[in-house]
Structures are given as C-alpha cells and as structure tokens.
Amino acid sequence: MQIDPDRMLADLDHLRTIGGQGTGVARRAFSDADVAARAWLAGRMRAAGLEVTVDACGNLFGLPPGDAPCLLVGSHSDTQPLGGWLDGAWGVACGLELARAAIAAGGPRIAVVSFQDEEGRWGRLTGSTVWTGLAPLSAMDPNPDGDGTEDITFAQARARVADIAPLGVVPPSRFIGFIEPHIEQGPVLDTAGEAVGVVEAIVGSRQWTMRLEGEANHAGTTPMALRRDALQGYIALAGAVNDAFADMVGPRTVWTLGRVVVEPNAPSIVPGAVGFTVQMRDPDAALLDALAARVLALAEGIAAARGLTLEATESMAVAPTALDPRLRAALAEAAEATAPGRWRTMPSGALHDASNVAHVLPSAMIFAPSIGGISHNPAEDTRREDLALALRTLGAAVTRISNAI
Amino acid sequence: MQIDPDRMLADLDHLRTIGGQGTGVARRAFSDADVAARAWLAGRMRAAGLEVTVDACGNLFGLPPGDAPCLLVGSHSDTQPLGGWLDGAWGVACGLELARAAIAAGGPRIAVVSFQDEEGRWGRLTGSTVWTGLAPLSAMDPNPDGDGTEDITFAQARARVADIAPLGVVPPSRFIGFIEPHIEQGPVLDTAGEAVGVVEAIVGSRQWTMRLEGEANHAGTTPMALRRDALQGYIALAGAVNDAFADMVGPRTVWTLGRVVVEPNAPSIVPGAVGFTVQMRDPDAALLDALAARVLALAEGIAAARGLTLEATESMAVAPTALDPRLRAALAEAAEATAPGRWRTMPSGALHDASNVAHVLPSAMIFAPSIGGISHNPAEDTRREDLALALRTLGAAVTRISNAI
Numbered sequence: 066m067q068i069d070p071d072r073m074l075a076d077l078d079h080l081r082t083i084g085g086q087g088t089g090v091a092r093r094a095f096s097d098a099d100v101a102a103r104a105w106l107a108g109r110m111r112a113a114g115l116e117v118t119v120d121a122c123g124n125l126f127g128l129p130p131g132d133a134p135c136l137l138v139g140s141h142s143d144t145q146p147l148g149g150w151l152d153g154a155w156g157v158a159c160g161l162e163l164a165r166a167a168i169a170a171g172g173p174r175i176a177v178v179s180f181q182d183e184e185g186r187w188g189r190l191t192g193s194t195v196w197t198g199l200a201p202l203s204a205m206d207p208n209p210d211g212d213g214t215e216d217i218t219f220a221q222a223r224a225r226v227a228d229i230a231p232l233g234v235v236p237p238s239r240f241i242g243f244i245e246p247h248i249e250q251g252p253v254l255d256t257a258g259e260a261v262g263v264v265e266a267i268v269g270s271r272q273w274t275m276r277l278e279g280e281a282n283h284a285g286t287t288p289m290a291l292r293r294d295a296l297q298g299y300i301a302l303a304g305a306v307n308d309a310f311a312d313m314v315g316p317r318t319v320w321t322l323g324r325v326v327v328e329p330n331a332p333s334i335v336p337g338a339v340g341f342t343v344q345m346r347d348p349d350a351a352l353l354d355a356l357a358a359r360v361l362a363l364a365e366g367i368a369a370a371r372g373l374t375l376e377a378t379e380s381m382a383v384a385p386t387a388l389d390p391r392l393r394a395a396l397a398e399a400a401e402a403t404a405p406g407r408w409r410t411m412p413s414g415a416l417h418d419a420s421n422v423a424h425v426l427p428s429a430m431i432f433a434p435s436i437g438g439i440s441h442n443p444a445e446d447t448r449r450e451d452l453a454l455a456l457r458t459l460g461a462a463v464t465r466i467s468n469a470i
Numbered sequence: 471m472q473i474d475p476d477r478m479l480a481d482l483d484h485l486r487t488i489g490g491q492g493t494g495v496a497r498r499a500f501s502d503a504d505v506a507a508r509a510w511l512a513g514r515m516r517a518a519g520l521e522v523t524v525d526a527c528g529n530l531f532g533l534p535p536g537d538a539p540c541l542l543v544g545s546h547s548d549t550q551p552l553g554g555w556l557d558g559a560w561g562v563a564c565g566l567e568l569a570r571a572a573i574a575a576g577g578p579r580i581a582v583v584s585f586q587d588e589e590g591r592w593g594r595l596t597g598s599t600v601w602t603g604l605a606p607l608s609a610m611d612p613n614p615d616g617d618g619t620e621d622i623t624f625a626q627a628r629a630r631v632a633d634i635a636p637l638g639v640v641p642p643s644r645f646i647g648f649i650e651p652h653i654e655q656g657p658v659l660d661t662a663g664e665a666v667g668v669v670e671a672i673v674g675s676r677q678w679t680m681r682l683e684g685e686a687n688h689a690g691t692t693p694m695a696l697r698r699d700a701l702q703g704y705i706a707l708a709g710a711v712n713d714a715f716a717d718m719v720g721p722r723t724v725w726t727l728g729r730v731v732v733e734p735n736a737p738s739i740v741p742g743a744v745g746f747t748v749q750m751r752d753p754d755a756a757l758l759d760a761l762a763a764r765v766l767a768l769a770e771g772i773a774a775a776r777g778l779t780l781e782a783t784e785s786m787a788v789a790p791t792a793l794d795p796r797l798r799a800a801l802a803e804a805a806e807a808t809a810p811g812r813w814r815t816m817p818s819g820a821l822h823d824a825s826n827v828a829h830v831l832p833s834a835m836i837f838a839p840s841i842g843g844i845s846h847n848p849a850e851d852t853r854r855e856d857l858a859l860a861l862r863t864l865g866a867a868v869t870r871i872s873n874a875i
Contacts, residue, residue, distance in 0.1 A: 251691025268690065272737060284726035285673065285751050285819030286656025287843060296727055300708040307705075321689035322701055323737040325730055332677060332728040332747040332785075342737040346690050380737075414690030438692060 066170035068460040070453030073162040076109060077452070080142065080158065081150040089443025090150050093212060094143040094182035094191070095123065095222040100229060102142050106157065106179060107230040113165035115177065118233035119226045121202060123181030124192040126235045127164055129174050136466060137240040137426070138163050138459070139178035140247055141192070141418060146212060149248075149445020151452075153183055155433065156246040159456050163463055173467030176240065180418045186211055187219040193418040197237065197425045242392055242427040242466070245419040246459055248447055252438025253411060260454050261408035262432030263396045266348035267420045268317065268412045269385035271357040273343045275364055276376040277302075281329055281337030293372045296327055296336035301371070305363045306343065313356060317412045318347045320356070348385045348412045386420045392429035392466065399461035400431075404454055431459060471575035473865040475858030478567040481514060482857070485547065485563065486555040494848025495555050498617065499548040499587035499596070500528065500627040505634060507547050511562065511584060512635040518570035520582065523638035524631045526607060528586030529597040531640045532569055540579035541871060542645040542831070543568050543864070545652055546588035546597070546823060551617060554653075554850020556857075558588055560838065561651040564861050568868055578872030581645065585823045591616055592624040598823040602642065602830045647797055647832040647871070650824040651864055653852055657843025658816060665859050666813035667837030668801045671753035672825045673722065673817045674790035676762040678748045680769055681781040682707075686734055686742030698777045701732055701741035706776070710768045711748065718761060722817045723752045725761070753790045753817045791825045797834035797871065804866035805836075809859055836860060836867075 083105060084091045084098030092098040103125050107117045110127030118126045125142075129135055140156025160177030167175040181192030187208045194200050206220035215222070226232060249255075254262050279293030303322055310320060321344045328338040345356045361377055368375035393410075400408035411432070413419075419428045433455040436446045488510060489496045489503030497503040508530050512522045515532030523531045530547075534540055545561025565582030572580040586597030592613045599605050611625035620627070631637060654660075659667050684698030708727055715725060726749045733743040750761045766782055773780035798815075805813035816837070818824075824833045838860040841851045 249691065250688060251693070252687075252696050253691075253693060256696060270690070274737075282657075282843065283655060283820065283845065284724065284728055284749060285675070285821075286654065286658075286845075287724065287819070288656070288658060289724055291657050291661060291843070294726075296730065297708075297712075300705055300712070300727070303702075303705040304709050307702075319689065319692065319694055321699075321738070321740055322705070323689055323732075323739055323741060324735050325701065325732050326735070327728075327730050330729050330731070332679075332749055333726070334728055335726055336728060344689055344737055414692070415688065416690075438687065438696070440688065440691075 066166050066460065066464060068162055068166040068456060070456050073158050073456055074449055074452065076161060077154060077158045080154050084144070086147060087443055089147050090144050091147050092142065092144040093146060094184065094186040095225050099143050100225050103179060103229045106142060106161070109161060110177065113161065114168045115164055117230045118235050119230040120196065120233065120235060121223065121226065122192045122195045123223055123226050124196050125179045125229060127161065127177040128235070129164065129168055129176060133174055134239065134241045135174035135176045136463060137176045137178055137243045138246070140180070140245050141183035142179040143182055143184050145184050145441045147443060148441055149443060151248045151445055151447055152250065152440055155248055155452060159246040159459055162456060163459060173463060175463060183418055187222065190416065190418055190421055193421040197421045199421055199424060237425040240426055242389065243419065243422045244392060244459065245417055245430045246455065247417060247430060247432060248440060249432040249435045250415055250440035251435065254432060254434035255436055255438060259407045259409055260404045260434065260451050261400045261458050262411045263393060263400055263408060264388055264413045264430035264432060265393065265410045266388055266412050267386040267417060268346040268348050268414050269350055269353050270344060270346045270381050270383045271353045271379070272381035273357065273360055274378045274380040275343065276338060276340045277368060278338040278374045279372065282335040284333045284335055287335055292335050294335050295339040295373055298367055298371050298373045299325065299339045299341060302364055302367050305367065306360055309359050309363060310356065313359065315347060315349060315352055318345065318352065319414065320345045342380070344381070346414055350385050383416070386423045388423060388429045389427035392427055395462045395465040396429055396431055398465060399458045403458045403461055431455060471571050471865065471869060473567055473571040473861060475861050478563045478861055479854055479857065481566060482559060482563045485559050489549070491552060492848055494552050495549050496552050497547065497549040498551060499589065499591040500630050504548050505630050508584060508634045511547065511566070514566060515582065518566070519573045520569055522635045523640050524635040525601065525638065525640060526628065526631065527597045527600045528628055528631050529601055530584045530634060532566065532582040533640070534569065534573055534579050534581060538579055539644065539646045540581045541868060542581045542583055542648045543651070544583035545585065545650050547584040548587055548589050550589050550846045552848060553846055554848060556653045556850055556852055557655065557845055560653060560857060564651040564864055567861060568864060578868060580868060588823055592627065595821065595823055595826055598826040602826045604826055604829060642830045645831055647794065648824065648827045649797060649864065650822055650833070650835045651860065652822055652835060652837060653845060654837040654840045655820055655845035656840065659837060659839035660841055660843060664812045664814055665809045665839065665856050666805045666863050667816045668798060668805055668813060669793055669818045669835035669837060670798065670815045671793055671817050672791040672822060673751040673753050673819050674755055674758050675749060675751045675786050675788045676758045676784070677786035678762065678765055679783045679785040680748065681743060681745045682773060683743040683779045684777065687740040689738045689740055692740055697740050699740050700744040700778055703772055703776050703778045704730065704744045704746060707769055707772050710772065711765055714764050714768060715761065718764065720752060720754060720757055723750065723757065724819065725750045747785070749786065751819055755790050791828045793828060793834045794832035797832055800867045800870040801834055801836055803870060804863045808863045808866055836864060
C-alpha cells in the first residue's frame with residue numbers, strides 16, 4: 066500500500082479554497098461552502114473507487130466496494146464560523162488518502178467519513194451523535210441555527226444533503242473500528258518539538274457555575290470589619306482551590322477560572338455579588354469527582370465564614386472517553402517506527418467525534434502538532450512535513466491493524 | 471441661646487417634600503426641585519432675620535445682620551439623582567436652626583450655607599470648589615450635565631439663581647470657621663449604638679487602574695504549565711495585596727477591589743486579560759503613599775514572574791484633609807457633655823464640602839448615625855432623636871467656640 070502525502074496535501078489545499086477567507090476557512094455546517102466541500106469530497110471518493118453515501122444527518126461516507134467489515138478513518142469538514150484550514154479537514158483528507166491507497170493496493174479495507182456539524186451550529190457533535198444512536202434525529206430536527214444566520218431548523222437545513230450524494234444508511238456495524246486523525250489544537254507537541262501524539266483518552270469535564278452574594282457598600286465609609294465583600298470571597302476561594310488542587314491533581318489535569326462577573330463592578334463600591342465558573346478536565350472520572358466535590362466544599366466553607374450566600378450549579382459534566390487499547394497500541398508502534406523519539410501518548414483536552422464513536426466502535430485518535438497551539442482561528446497551522454509524517458504513521462498503523470484482524 | 475430641635479425637624483420634613491419620591495428625594499443641582507428648595511430655604515432664612523444672598527454658582531447664604539465675622543454652619547441641599555432625605559439637607563437645617571436661635575438670643579454670630587452641586591451633576595463639589603477659589607467659575611461653566619437629562623452647560627443652568635434670592639458675593643473672609651453637620655453614610659456609629667461622630671479628618675484616596683495581559687487559550691488543550699493566565703495573575707495579586715496590607719494598614723484604612731473585567735470571560739477559555747481597580751483610603755498621606763507603592767511593586771513582580779504585561783495608571787489621588795484642632799476640641803467637649811459615652815472621633819470616608827472649605831477656613835464636621843449605614847438611597851434614615859441630639863451637641867459647641875473668640 067503506497068500512501069502519497071503530496072496527494073493528501075493537494076486535497077487539503079483544494080479544500081481550503083472552498084469557503085476560504087484569507088488564511089482561514091468559513092465552512093459552517095450546511096452552509097453553501099460546506100455543501101460544496103462535501104460534494105467535492107464525494108467526487109474525490111468516487112474517483113478513488115469508493116462507494117459514496119450521505120446519511121440523513123449529512124455525514125458523508127466513502128466505502129470500499131463489498132460488504133466485508135472495514136476500518137473507518139476520518140473526522141469532519143465543517144468549521145467554526147471563521148476557523149482554520151486543518152481542524153477536521155486534515156483528518157478527512159487522511160481518511161481519503163488511506164482509503165484510496167488501500168483500494169489501489171487491493172487492501173486493507175479502509176473507509177473514510179466526514180461527520181456533519183462537529184463544530185456545533187445545530188447541536189454539539191451533531192452528526193456523530195445521531196450516527197452512534199446517542200440521540201435520535203428527531204431530537205436534533207427542531208434545533209434552530211445557533212449562529213442566528215439563517216431562520217431555519219436543523220430539519221430544514223439537512224434537506225441540503227440532496228446536493229451532496231445519494232442518500233443512504235451506513236450503520237456502525239459495517240466497521241471494525243474508527244481512527245480520527247486531528248490537529249492537537251494545543252501547544253504540547255509544538256512546544257516539545259514532537260511530530261505525533263497518540264491519544265490515550267479524551268478528557269472529561271466538570272464545571273461549577275457559582276454565585277457568591279454579600280452586600281454592596283460605599284468603599285469609603287464602610288470599615289473592613291463591617292464588609293461582606295463578595296469579590297474578596299471569590300479571591301479567597303480561588304486561592305483555596307489552587308492550594309487544594311496542588312495536592313490532588315494528576316499530570317493531565319487542567320482547571321480554569323474563565324468567567325467572572327462582579328456586581329455592581331464600580332471602583333468605589335464594595336462588590337455585592339460575584340458570578341463565576343470553575344472548570345476541571347481530566348481523563349480520570351474518579352479524580353474529576355473528587356475535584357468537583359472539593360471545590361463545592363471550599364466554596365461552602367468560605368461563604369459560611371464570610372457571611373456570604375452561595376448558589377452552585379453543576380453546569381457541565383462530561384465523562385472521560387477511554388480509547389481502544391489495541392488501536393492505541395498499533396498507533397504507538399507505528400509512531401515509534403515512523404517518528405522515533407518524536408511522539409508521545411497524551412490526552413485530548415477537547416471533545417471530538419471519536420468521543421461519540423467510542424460508544425459503538427473501538428476508537429482511537431492521532432494528533433499532529435499545532436504551531437503555537439493555535440486553533441479555531443485563521444492563524445491555525447501545522448508544518449506540511451508534520452502533516453505528511455503523521456499520515457505515514459497512520460499508514461503504518463492501518464497495515465498493522467488490518468494484519469491483526 | 472435656645473435651640474429647638476422640633477423646629478429643625480419640621481424644616482427637614484418640609485424640605486423632603488420638595489422633590490420627594492416615596493421615602494427618597496430627587497433634587498438634582500439646578501433642577502426645578504433644587505431651585506424651589508433653595509427659594510424656600512431663602513424664605514425661612516429671611517423669616518429668621520438673616521440676610522440672604524445667592525452667589526453666581528448657586529451657593530445660598532443666610533447671614534446675621536452686620537459686618538462682624540461669624541461662624542458658618544451648613545452643608546448642601548442638592549441630592550443624588552434619587553437620594554435620601556438627610557444627605558446634606560440635615561446639615562443645612564442644623565445651620566438654619568443655629569443661626570435662627572442665635573439671632574433670637576442676640577448672639578453668637580452664626581451664618582448658614584447650602585452649597586450647590588455637592589453631588590456632582592456639573593462637576594465635583596462644584597459650588598464649594600468655586601467658592602473657595604480652588605477652581606474659577608469659568609472652569610465650570612462649559613461643563614455639560616453629567617446626568618444627560620438636560621442639554622445645557624453649567625453656565626446656562628446657573629442662570630436659574632435669579633429665581634432663588636438676590637445675587638451677591640460672600641467671600642470666605644467674612645467667616646471665622648466652618649462646621650459641616652452631615653449624616654455618617656456608613657455603619658460605624660449605628661453598629662456601635664453611638665449618637666455622635668466628631669470627624670478628625672477627611673480621608674484621602676489613591677487608586678490604581680491596572681491591566682494584566684497574558685494569552686487567551688483553549689481551556690481543554692492548554693496544559694497548566696504552558697498558560698499565561700491573566701486572571702490567575704490577578705488572583706495572586708489580590709492575595710498578595712491582602713497579605714501585605716495586613717502588616718501595613720492603620721485602624722482607619724480601607725481598601726477595595728471594586729472592579730474586574732475579564733477578557734474574553736468565557737468558561738472554556740483561559741483568560742487573556744484582566745482590567746481592575748485597587749483603591750485605598752486613609753487619613754494619613756504617608757501611609758497612602760506606602761500602600762500605593764506596595765501595590766505597584768507587587769503587581770510588577772507578579773507580572774514578571776508569570777510572563778504577563780502590566781499597565782498601571784494612577785486613576786485617583788486625593789490628599790487627606792486635616793480638620794481644625796480647635797473646632798474639633800470644641801465639638802468633642804460638646805459631645806461628651808450632650809452624649810456622654812455615646813460619641814467617638816472618626817475619619818470621614820467620603821468627600822464633603824468641608825474638604826474644600828478646609829483650604830480657606832478652620833473647618834470641622836460632626837456626624838449623625840446612618841441606620842444600617844445606608845445612604846445615596848431612598849432607604850437612608852436616622853432616628854429623629856439622634857438628629858435632635860446631634861443638633862444639641864452643635865449648639866453646645868457653637869457656644870464654646872463663640873466664647874473662645
């Protein structure tokens with residue numbers, strides 16, 4: 066099986082022209098550019114000898130002829146409102162090249178997919194959520210355009226699949242597993258000068274949305290001892306969380322105080338209330354439970370000690386996704402063979418279609434480095450030699466996996 | 471000299487009907503209600519035998535007949551857009567009653583004043599600033615209506631003085647000193663169950679407006695070690711300021727972190743920038759200098775250690791105002807005589823007209839308690855017996871001061 070990185074890069078170069086805006090790409094799910102890109106991909110799949118089907122959700126599949134099980138490789142070709150050229154698209158281009166090279170070589174059996182609306186215009190990971198049965202299509206159909214650019218529902222938008230390819234159903238049972246190549250979207254590989262990441266798990270997330278309420282007072286006439294300062298309560302909590310987490314977290318844990326809204330937020334008024342979020346991510350579900358519980362206990366203690374009232378809502382709880390050990394092992398062996406000493410195992414800190422597909426198929430992911438860790442941005446980029454090297458790693462892994470079946 | 475607290479309270483009860491809204495008062499400088507209140511006060515002054523003059527700025531004076539020096543007592547009768555019934559008005563009512571009782575008794579020589587626009591519709595302490603020569607009238611004249619309710623300048627608004635009383639000039643040299651009675655506008659006296667505060671100084675203020683800038687990143691894909699989180703820098707600075715100040719501040723110091731604006735302020739994005747204020751108030755100018763310098767040094771150190779950039783602007787610097795030792799001593803003796811064990815010396819945490827007048831005349835202030843510390847609010851209130859008791863304290867002090875001249 067002769068994979069051709071230049072052919073993959075040429076596909077990717079063409080894809081970025083569809084919806085291209087400067088160095089970025091605007092290819093929102095079911096926009097004209099997205100439909101045109103899927104139609105173009107369908108043509109490339111057919112030219113490679115693949116059988117093309119689009120499902121009712123807009124997920125686009127290119128399948129090798131015949132009914133025998135195959136390995137699915139791909140990602141998504143929709144983008145953020147103005148995203149980068151690689152996010153999702155590189156994974157689809159890799160799947161296309163692997164499937165094409167495999168047909169030319171007479172095996173292994175490889176299929177390619179571009180899932181629809183990974184970026185959440187009409188839902189969240191919409192296409193793979195429906196495909197894996199995690200939610201029925203009828204649950205997505207009433208969703209409005211979250212961007213607010215078109216006054217139509219998902220049901221109306223997905224009528225546009227007719228412009229892409231013949232409509233059909235492609236059940237997960239046709240596949241033996243799923244590999245999603247994706248850019249890292251973070252700085253770890255780039256900072257370390259490494260070329261390949263083998264993803265061990267997609268991290269889970271927990272998030273508290275909290276509000277501390279005290280009493281707003283004149284900042285000149287209210288002595289310190291008579292204040293119930295909500296912002297000082299927040300500052301104490303943030304410090305206590307940092308201190309407590311230092312002894313609790315694992316090497317993969319991240320936590321983020323991302324949002325703070327102070328009331329009334331004036332220089333000469335003691336803050337009366339503060340709303341804020343505390344978000345934690347880790348591959349270990351038990352650790353996430355412990356971290357979330359500790360934050361709540363610290364907040365309750367600080368509120369009580371300072372005469373503040375606390376409201377706490379768990380505003381996000383996503384379980385970690387374990388990836389398949391056999392597929393991971395094959396990717397790790399292939400990485401050591403193709404990029405010796407320049408790869409690592411790592412978690413995915415972002416959600417991906419593989420989070421859904423792992424519920425129904427053995428699944429794995431491979432990362433290429435993101436220059437400066439930048440993504441969801443027109444400046445998103447990866448060196449072309451790194452994109453090519455990761456494709457070679459995938460080719461080596463796919464051969465190993467097929468041999469093992 | 472027979473002062474009559476009921477007469478003072480009756481004046482105050484009438485005054486609150488002019489611009490009254492529920493329990494509050496809307497009597498903005500040079501509004502119809504403010505002009506009507508000043509005209510009514512002018513009539514009460516004349517009825518008491520005082521000679522009435524309004525100056526070009528709208529400051530209203532009631533003077534005892536004759537050219538001999540006199541003691542000036544008063545405050546202001548304009549309010550916040552919707553303020554309380556006592557802020558300023560009580561001090562004017564006290565001055566009126568003292569001047570009235572003094573004329574009836576044949577001495578001492580007491581004058582009453584209601585300064586204009588203390589609450590800053592057209593400037594800040596506008597009337598007393600011009601009267602004391604701290605700024606010329608020509609500097610105020612171009613000021614627009616800061617409330618945005620009338621499209622006119624201060625020069626146009628102050629033409630309304632013609633409706634109040636005969637226009638004239640009343641130079642500070644006519645007076646031997648100034649006493650400003652005012653409600654505390656804070657919780658200290660009310661919390662302690664005390665009736666009278668003798669103000670030792672009006673605190674000074676220093677304020678930094680700062681901005682820490684790091685780098686916004688995806689909260690899932692950016693490891694803790696690779697973040698330059700501006701909000702974590704702010705949290706560290708706030709904690710360091712609290713720790714450092716614990717060993718530096720005096721018993722009167724207050725400091726306030728009142729305003730925080732995070733960018734982009736989203737739960738899943740590592741904060742890229744934080745703008746905020748750090749405000750300090752104290753009667754001691756040297757201590758304020760030290761506190762302000764320490765905040766800047768801590769911010770510079772934290773910015774450098776965390777790879778953040780710091781912008782720092784001193785956005786407020788008001789020097790403390792020392793009040794006159796002789797007038798303060800007379801008020802303290804009178805407080806001990808009229809409210810034994812139920813008074814204290816204390817700083818004023820808010821600015822007042824006395825801050826300006828102290829530049830040109832020996833000046834002092836006396837506080838009545840504010841229930842719950844509430845002011846600049848329709849709920850502002852003081853027990854009537856406390857308003858009466860503080861007037862008796864003033865009466866006793868005025869007799870002492872006059873005897874000492």
